[in-house]
Every structure is written in structure tokens, then in C-alpha cells.
Amino acid sequence: MNFRLLPIALTILFSYGFSTLNSLSNKNTTTTVQTDIPVYNFDELEPLLYTDSKKTYIINFWAMWCGPCIKELPHFQEYQKNNPDVEIIFVSLDFPKDIESRLKPFLKKKGITSKVVLLDDPDSNTWINKIDPNWSGAIPFTIIFNNKERSFHERAFESAIDIEKEVLKTINK
Amino acid sequence: MKKTNVLFSLILLVSCSLISFSTYGQRGDGPPNGERKGPPHGGRGPEQTKTLEEIGGYKIGDVATDFSLKNVDGNMVSLADIKNAKGYIVTFTCNECPFAKMYEDRLIELHTKYAPKGYSVIAINPNSIASDKENFEAMKKRAAEKNFPFAYLVDDKQEIFPKYGAVRTPHVFLLDNERKVQYIGAIDNNSRSAKDVTEKYVENAILALEKGEKPTPNLTKAIGCPVKAK
Numbered sequence: 001m002n003f004r005l006l007p008i009a010l011t012i013l014f015s016y017g018f019s020t021l022n023s024l025s026n027k028n029t030t031t032t033v034q035t036d037i038p039v040y041n042f043d044e045l046e047p048l049l050y051t052d053s054k055k056t057y058i059i060n061f062w063a064m065w066c067g068p069c070i071k072e073l074p075h076f077q078e079y080q081k082n083n084p085d086v087e088i089i090f091v092s093l094d095f096p097k098d099i100e101s102r103l104k105p106f107l108k109k110k111g112i113t114s115k116v117v118l119l120d121d122p123d124s125n126t127w128i129n130k131i132d133p134n135w136s137g138a139i140p141f142t143i144i145f146n147n148k149e150r151s152f153h154e155r156a157f158e159s160a161i162d163i164e165k166e167v168l169k170t171i172n173k
Numbered sequence: 174m175k176k177t178n179v180l181f182s183l184i185l186l187v188s189c190s191l192i193s194f195s196t197y198g199q200r201g202d203g204p205p206n207g208e209r210k211g212p213p214h215g216g217r218g219p220e221q222t223k224t225l226e227e228i229g230g231y232k233i234g235d236v237a238t239d240f241s242l243k244n245v246d247g248n249m250v251s252l253a254d255i256k257n258a259k260g261y262i263v264t265f266t267c268n269e270c271p272f273a274k275m276y277e278d279r280l281i282e283l284h285t286k287y288a289p290k291g292y293s294v295i296a297i298n299p300n301s302i303a304s305d306k307e308n309f310e311a312m313k314k315r316a317a318e319k320n321f322p323f324a325y326l327v328d329d330k331q332e333i334f335p336k337y338g339a340v341r342t343p344h345v346f347l348l349d350n351e352r353k354v355q356y357i358g359a360i361d362n363n364s365r366s367a368k369d370v371t372e373k374y375v376e377n378a379i380l381a382l383e384k385g386e387k388p389t390p391n392l393t394k395a396i397g398c399p400v401k402a403k
Contacts, residue, residue, distance in 0.1 A: 137396050138340045
């Protein structure tokens with residue numbers, strides 16, 4: 001009886017440890033570089049673009065192949081440092097095949113600690129308009145929002161102060 | 174002893190399922206616990222710093238400007254130079270953008286198929302020539318590597334792309350024989366994989382013009398590289 005239960009008990013112990021580890025690493029995403037980059041289609045991404053809370057979110061659409069995007073990344077990092085209560089999510093439009101070989105090393109090199117997800121949905125003509133009918137599809141593109149306010153920015157930010165101004169304009173109306 | 178072991182396992186089993194359940198609850202990687210995830214509701218209308226109107230450029234039906242830009246072969250090219258044109262596939266594209274690159278072969282195909290029917294591809298690089306990856310020498314090299322059958326022009330003063338309203342590469346403006354803009358947007362609906370394309374926007378627009386009809390859709394959007402202004 002004991003021996004028959006042993007494998008089960010071990011499995012349970014193992015999965016217990018594993019899930020604890022998982023939740024720990026989830027909590028640590030704000031301080032360390034993310035180890036897993038989820039790949040979403042638009043339907044999977046969409047819930048991240050809305051909230052019921054008063055917390056401020058910044059969603060930045062970017063890619064490694066986009067020069068102006070890379071140039072504005074440090075401004076988001078600086079803004080994040082000064083505003084730890086704001087949640088920044090980077091939506092990468094890079095190619096899924098590049099996640100391991102290029103994206104992760106890139107994020108590590110740049111010290112990006114914010115959440116990063118990858119949007120892989122070829123039918124951009126459909127989902128661009130769902131995000132913002134005024135968006136042409138060029139990146140960088142940024143959404144600032146909470147439960148009540150929302151603004152769209154089809155441009156690169158020039159500084160952390162530039163971001164801060166837009167956040168204040170959006171949220172504290 | 175046996176009983177305690179069984180009991181212990183049971184406790185483990187129960188606690189494990191509870192824990193798995195709670196981690197599952199957080200798994201969505203969405204906003205933290207307690208926050209609603211889902212489609213929009215409430216909130217004010219969209220606001221953005223620069224609207225599509227402010228970006229400017231042509232709307233469907235506008236007459237597009239002609240130009241005289243230098244081709245990779247050294248000659249100046251204008252739309253008016255193209256004899257017996259029934260339309261023009263004016264495409265803003267560039268050397269380095271991965272999306273532009275993914276469409277190079279499809280642009281070649283479009284030109285090969287439709288230039289004999291009166292619709293030539295005219296590729297224009299709108300990017301700043303300050304970049305050594307986008308300057309005229311780099312364009313010549315890329316055109317030679319890919320053996321472009323169409324003109325690849327440099328918008329060296331960056332005056333033409335703002336008139337058209339090209340914001341990304343690749344960005345197509347299909348003009349009819351009167352240079353009226355009939356279609357603006359993407360080449361097809363799958364940039365990454367030509368074989369998974371289900372709608373060939375530009376080709377369908379040409380076929381519509383051929384039948385004397387208006388293309389539908391006449392405006393599509395796509396992710397592309399931003400045009401690099403000076």
C-alpha cells in the first residue's frame with residue numbers, strides 16, 4: 001500500500017514544488033528578465049489591453065527590426081523606474097522563430113524587466129482596426145490606459161518625461 | 174503507520190490540487206488578480222497625438238502626383254515615362270525592413286505578371302539616405318541581388334512619400350491610368366507566409382480596375398517598418 005502510493009506522493013510533491021516555483025517566477029517578472037515569452041494571437045492578446053482597475057497600464061507595440069522602437073525602449077525603462085506602480089507591457093511583433101535566438105538575448109542585453117509578450121497574428125488588417133481605427137499599422141505604437149481613460153500614440157516617445165506628460169494627460173483629466 | 178501515510182498523501186493531494194488551481198487562476202499573464210480581463214467597456218473615445226488625417230496623404234479618388242526620381246540604373250523615372258500604362262503599382266519599400274524583404278519576391282511576381290498588362294510596379298525607397306543601409310549604393314546592391322525587374326527609385330529629398338502619405342514599408346498605392354488613387358494598403362493578408370495568403374489585395378484591386386469596377390477593399394492596414402525620416 002505504502003509503496004503503491006509512493007509514486008503518487010512523489011508526483012504530488014514534485015508538482016507542488018513546481019507550481020510554487022512557477023508562481024515565484026511569475027512574481028519576479030518585475031525584477032528579472034522574463035524567461036518565458038508567451039506567443040499570442042490577437043484574441044489572446046486583447047484582454048491585456050483592458051482593465052477594470054484604476055492602475056495605469058502602458059502597452060507598447062515594438063519589434064527588434066524597428067529602429068525608432070529600440071531607440072525609445074530606454075525611455076520606457078526610465079519611466080518604469082520612476083513609476084513602479086505603472087505596469088508596462090511590451091508587445092513584440094518579432095517573429096516567433098527568433099524568440100530564443102534573438103529576442104531573449106536582446107531583452108537581456110537591454111535589461112528589459114517589464115513583461116514581454118509576442119503577438120503572432122498575420123491578419124493585421126483585421127486586428128489593427130480593433131485596437132484603434134486611427135492606427136496606420138506603423139510602429140512604435142503605444143496605448144496608455146486605465147479603467148476609464150485611454151489614449152493612443154502612433155509615434156516614438158522622446159524621453160521619459162515625454163511619456164510621463166502623456167500619461168498625466170490621459171489619466172488625470 | 175500505514176494510515177498516517179495514506180492520510181499524509183491525501184493531504185498532499187488536496188493541497189496540491191488547491192495550489193494548482195490557484196496558479197491556474199494567475200496563469201493568464203494578464204493584469205493581477207481581481208482585475209477584470211475582457212473586452213472594453215466604458216471609458217472615453219480614442220484619443221491620439223497624431224491622427225491618420227494629420228499624417229496626411231492621399232485618399233481614395235485623389236489624383237496622385239507624378240515625380241522624377243532617380244532609379245538604381247542612374248536614370249530619372251517618372252510615371253509619365255511608362256508607355257501604355259493602365260495603372261501604376263506605386264510601392265514604398267526599402268532595403269532593410271524584414272517586411273519589405275518578405276514581399277520582394279511577391280513584388281517581382283506582381284510586376285512580371287501585370288507589367289505586360291499595363292500595371293507596372295514602381296518601387297520607391299522613402300527612407301533617409303543618411304543610413305548606409307538605405308542609401309543609393311545599398312539600393313543598387315539590393316536591386317542587383319534580387320534582380321528587380323521594376324524601377325527602384327530613391328526619394329532622396331523625402332518629398333514624395335509625405336505627399337502620398339506612406340507611413341510604413343511596404344505601403345502600396347495603386348493608381349489608375351489617370352493617376353487616381355484606387356487602392357491603398359498592404360499587398361496581401363499574410364506578410365510572413367506567401368503560401369498562407371487568402372486575400373491578394375493588390376492583385377484583386379487590379380482585377381477590379383480591369384473590369385471597370387472599384388476595388389474592395391480599397392484600404393487595408395498592415396504592420397510594417399516606419400518610414401525613417403531625416
